[in-house]
Amino acid sequence: MKTVTYQNKTFTLFLEEAKIQAKIAEIAQKINQDYAGKSPLVVPILNGSFLFAADLVRHLTVDPEIHFVSISSYGDALSSSGKVNIFHDLQVEIQGRDIILVEDIVDTGLTCQHYMEHLRKSAPASVRLTTLLFKPETFKGNYQPDYIGFEIPPEFVIGYGMDIAQQARELRDIYHLK
Numbered sequence: 001m002k003t004v005t006y007q008n009k010t011f012t013l014f015l016e017e018a019k020i021q022a023k024i025a026e027i028a029q030k031i032n033q034d035y036a037g038k039s040p041l042v043v044p045i046l047n048g049s050f051l052f053a054a055d056l057v058r059h060l061t062v063d064p065e066i067h068f069v070s071i072s073s074y075g076d077a078l079s080s081s082g083k084v085n086i087f088h089d090l091q092v093e094i095q096g097r098d099i100i101l102v103e104d105i106v107d108t109g110l111t112c113q114h115y116m117e118h119l120r121k122s123a124p125a126s127v128r129l130t131t132l133l134f135k136p137e138t139f140k141g142n143y144q145p146d147y148i149g150f151e152i153p154p155e156f157v158i159g160y161g162m163d164i165a166q167q168a169r170e171l172r173d174i175y176h177l178k
């Protein structure tokens with residue numbers, strides 16, 4: 001089994017590039033159906049979602065506007081701190097707009113919940129969330145993601161945008177700690 005080592009931890013291959021890419025095409029197809037005739041604001045949450053967002057938007061036919069935000073809850077720890085910082089917020093008017101937040105992974109869901117509540121104060125028409133990975137067993141939020149790539153067990157994963165201490169984001173496949 002293919003493995004990689006970071007921070008003295010050995011990760012094993014979990015989701016291969018081809019499987020990830022096929023799933024992203026499926027998610028995009030649903031978004032294209034649901035938002036036909038609309039021009040949603042696609043809002044990737046940096047840093048982890050940059051690859052997912054880049055691959056997702058290249059399948060979209062709905063004329064998205066793409067705006068990045070930077071929020072964080074984790075620091076360099078392996079589990080959610082529950083504390084959320086907004087480092088870079090949206091710089092556009094969102095009143096009446098349809099927003100699709102893009103996350104790499106929803107674990108507790110607290111990061112997204114906090115940011116969705118913040119966005120709703122500006123009266124967007126709608127706010128939905130897509131995430132490539134979802135850990136249902138650790139989820140504690142009020143809003144379930146609307147478009148989910150893969151439901152996974154509560155294991156720490158890296159690669160395809162996701163990091164351990166800011167490393168491993170560039171890996172094409174996703175690895176997990178077993």
Ligand code: IMP
Binds near residue numbers: 074105107109158
């Ligand atoms: P939540 O607030 O617990 O849902 O955490 C959301 C953020 O924590 C995600 O956007 C990731 O950046 C990070 N995160 C959660 N689980 C993992 C993981 O298994 N590997 C790497 N980052 C993770």
Ligand code: MG
Binds near residue numbers: 045104
């Ligand atoms: Mg993230």
